[in-house]
Amino acid sequence: MSYEAVIGLEVHVQIKTRTKMFTAAPYVYGAEPNTLTDPVVLGLPGTLPVLNHAAIEKCAKLGRMLQCTIAEQCKWDRKNYFYPDSPKNYQLTQNEQPLCIGGKVEIELPGPSRNIEGDHRWVQLNRIHLEEDPGKLSHEAFDTVIDFNRAGVPLAEIVTEPDMHSSTEAVAFLNALRNLIIYADISDCDMEKGQMRCDANVSLRAVGTHLLGTRTEMKNLNSISNVKAAIEYEIARQTEILDEGGGISQETRRWDVESSSSFSLRSKEEAHDYRYFPDPDLMPVVMNPQRIEQLDSQLPERPLDKQRRYQSDLNLPYTITSVLCPNLQLCEFFEAAIEVYPSPKAIANYITNDLLRELSDASAYGESSQILSDCKLSPTHIANLVKIIDMGVISKQIGKEVFTEMFNTGTMPDVIVEKKGLKQSSDSGEIEALCREAIMDNEKAVTEYKAGNIKALNALKGPVMKATKGKANPAMLDDLLKKLIDNA
Numbered sequence: 001m002s003y004e005a006v007i008g009l010e011v012h013v014q015i016k017t018r019t020k021m022f023t024a025a026p027y028v029y030g031a032e033p034n035t036l037t038d039p040v041v042l043g044l045p046g047t048l049p050v051l052n053h054a055a056i057e058k059c060a061k062l063g064r065m066l067q068c069t070i071a072e073q074c075k076w077d078r079k080n081y082f083y084p085d086s087p088k089n090y091q092l093t094q095n096e097q098p099l100c101i102g103g104k105v106e107i108e109l110p111g112p113s114r115n116i117e118g119d120h121r122w123v124q125l126n127r128i129h130l131e132e133d134p135g136k137l138s139h140e141a142f143d144t145v146i147d148f149n150r151a152g153v154p155l156a157e158i159v160t161e162p163d164m165h166s167s168t169e170a171v172a173f174l175n176a177l178r179n180l181i182i183y184a185d186i187s188d189c190d191m192e193k194g195q196m197r198c199d200a201n202v203s204l205r206a207v208g209t210h211l212l213g214t215r216t217e218m219k220n221l222n223s224i225s226n227v228k229a230a231i232e233y234e235i236a237r238q239t240e241i242l243d244e245g246g247g248i249s250q251e252t253r254r255w256d257v258e259s260s261s262s263f264s265l266r267s268k269e270e271a272h273d274y275r276y277f278p279d280p281d282l283m284p285v286v287m288n289p290q291r292i293e294q295l296d297s298q299l300p301e302r303p304l305d306k307q308r309r310y311q312s313d314l315n316l317p318y319t320i321t322s323v324l325c326p327n328l329q330l331c332e333f334f335e336a337a338i339e340v341y342p343s344p345k346a347i348a349n350y351i352t353n354d355l356l357r358e359l360s361d362a363s364a365y366g367e368s369s370q371i372l373s374d375c376k377l378s379p380t381h382i383a384n385l386v387k388i389i390d391m392g393v394i395s396k397q398i399g400k401e402v403f404t405e406m407f408n409t410g411t412m413p414d415v416i417v418e419k420k421g422l423k424q425s426s427d428s429g430e431i432e433a434l435c436r437e438a439i440m441d442n443e444k445a446v447t448e449y450k451a452g453n454i455k456a457l458n459a460l461k462g463p464v465m466k467a468t469k470g471k472a473n474p475a476m477l478d479d480l481l482k483k484l485i486d487n488a
């Protein structure tokens, strides 16, 4: 029998706020364990939560970025469970009335090759609710230890509809979601730091049927490649069970990176197991429609909209926009450069080829976007470089050399050109002599050119360029060679 996979994702994102969800204790990643706590975080008797409005604001902004409806009113529920990562023995979350309802994310599926744009489609969301992050348990050799620094950090849980059908779609979704969140400045989405975490729900159904099959939920997927591997593993596992006439049991499974397989953790709990009830200490939150309008007016352009605009308005090819647009910092750098000198294509080429190459050479590890802010090159450097090439001050070839020098030293291109004497030579006397020499030395190329093979001229240009160290003006060289041969 052939099956269709059905996939729904639950993505937890830590919202970048200075302080925690219900208290003024600060949060920064990597602090000494248990130093970012206070009586509220530790759930001491007599403490009361105080709402962090910045977290509500940012989550609502995230919701609008993902095209959700913002609820007129949302409220807080206690999700009761006993586990050492939660000192209160309940988690404050939004069960009945989440802040954001519905929503959708545009994804791009891989094209037939990296240079060709793939199909686009929308993945429907169910909701986004706010909750507090629990503490972090680590299992050491003989002990389990707990760090409450993370406890109480505002967490947005983005829940999709069961609307994806392959690991490829899930990966495309997570990449698109990550870009949207970074663009809206909600989180840096560094999965290694736990800023973005994903659970994957997978079920199968016979092709052509519409009822949902029994699902399993995979946890501990701390990278996009783990999500992909876990979904593929689960589809294969369920297919085998169903083919043998067995049934899928609804359970929570844990992905094990070492063995690239998952194992059952527990049978899936149901909502009623948690004994949700409204938190008596927190008031419902009412969202003012004007506030939402204001948020809408401050939303950044979405990454795929930007990509379409770059392609249609700036005439950039997909090969360039697909490198630029997933990286907000690169786009900001690019836009600042074209403000200085409006030559989008040449500037984008320098950024996506030369700059990215130098950045990855400069650091074999880490994300290029992080290194960009420490780099000595400013948008003005690249704009000015393209400008002096357009003006004919230097050739494109010399431009590459100037680029590397600019990148290493932070010196402006005109200063480098002046200092190193790289100005394109238009000294026709010198160049003419070199051309005559080249013509005499390359009879074969001259004959071929005369026979109509224009490309044969390249064999003559080479030696002249070499002798002038690339400084001969290419257009002038072309004219001169043709004239000399034609008039000979």
Ligand code: ADP
Pocket: 006, 007, 008, 009, 010, 159, 160, 161, 162, 163, 201, 202, 203, 212, 213, 214, 215, 217, 271
């Ligand atoms: P919980 O996991 O907390 O019980 P939900 O029932 O709301 O929450 O579902 C969580 C996720 O599981 C959602 O992303 C939803 O799309 C997905 N999901 C629900 N049923 C199925 C199914 N039969 N197959 C695949 N995914 C499913």
Ligand code: MG
Pocket: 010, 199, 217
């Ligand atoms: Mg779940």
